[in-house]
Amino acid sequence: MSLNMNTELKEGEVLLQAEGLSKRFGGLQALSEVSFSIRKGDIYGLIGPNGAGKTTLFNVMTGLYIPESGRCLFAGRNLTECKPHQIAESGFARTFQNIRLFGSLSALENVMIGRHVRTHAGVLGAILRNRSTRQEEEQIEARAYELLDYVGIAQHANEIARSLSYGDQRRLEIARALATDPMLLALDEPAAGMNPSETVVLRQLIEKIRGDGITVLLIEHDMKLVMGLCDRVLVLEYGKVLAEGKPTEVQHNPRVIEAYLGAGAAKELGITVEEEQA
Missing domain, CATH: 3.40.50.300 (P-loop containing nucleotide triphosphate hydrolases)
Structure with missing residues (x-):
């Protein structure tokens, strides 16, 4: 997809x-x-x-x-x-540093909620449950399934969000953000x-x-x-x-190495502070 x-x-x-x-x-x-x-x-x-x-x-x-x-x-x-x-x-969509899922809802429901900014039914449609509203809900559910498949967790669609592994919860957050069509x-x-x-x-x-x-x-x-x-x-x-x-420019910048990366992190990238100061 x-x-x-x-x-x-x-x-x-x-x-x-x-x-x-x-x-x-x-x-x-x-x-x-x-x-x-x-x-x-x-x-x-x-x-x-x-x-x-x-x-x-x-x-x-x-x-x-x-x-x-x-x-x-x-x-x-x-x-x-x-x-x-x-x-x-x-x-412009985003995820958060601390996972913010609806833990008691299914993975599918979490992604469907993310789709609300692209829906048109409104409160009246939700109350009347007319044909166009039902069709839109079917489209939302189908799109949510597609996005779960896209991020690789479609097999967990009906599982409660808080029961998913940490990595899968992260991917679920991404799927929910993608539901806004960013x-x-x-x-x-x-x-x-x-x-x-x-x-x-x-x-x-x-x-x-x-x-x-x-x-x-x-x-x-x-x-x-x-x-x-x-x-x-x-x-x-x-x-x-x-x-x-x-x-490559940033990781070789002496100011970055000194202020942020430090000698240990720089070594992982194959750089030493001494090389930059030479």
Whole structure:
């Protein structure tokens, strides 16, 4: 099953543009003048140490927080003061760092709920249960099955969400986000808690999603996953942009190695701080 996502933007054109985003919580400056752009068709990585402002940036872009200054343009539309559901309707979907499934509902029902931003029946249709409403519900259920199959967990469609393995719950979250028909899918640490084999499956899924025309924004601590998967990477430190560029440029940047990767992580990537200082 292919997602076949089409937009008026051409491959390589700017889909999302963040301009000078700043956010403060009391005395803490969580974001400070953060600017970057994501092109249609990219897998774009966002990395940084704990407390760097990565999830805050996600929350600002997806409407959970309103920035003090700056704006976020998505396919030419200013999302800065939009509500989360309006942003989802515009084609910008996300998952969360902490899994947020409806644990007592089935996997299928979770994905069907994600489809609500593309439905038309409304309250009256739900009450009257007319023919068009029933047809739409059948289409929603069929689409949910397709998406569960797409992420590789169709066999668990009727199982309660909380009974699924951790990796399958992560994939269920992705299926639910895909149910909104996004142009851009933002994944907040999807590999967190996964074992190596689950991470391989996740990488294959992300590549498949991009192959079907959906741009991906990825927050992740797994450096091998990020550097091997992303087209470009943004590094945050204390709410500010530390570096931005291709993975090879970022992982060889002495400031990134010193401030974030450290000698141990750099060694895993075949880099040493001494080499960069030579």
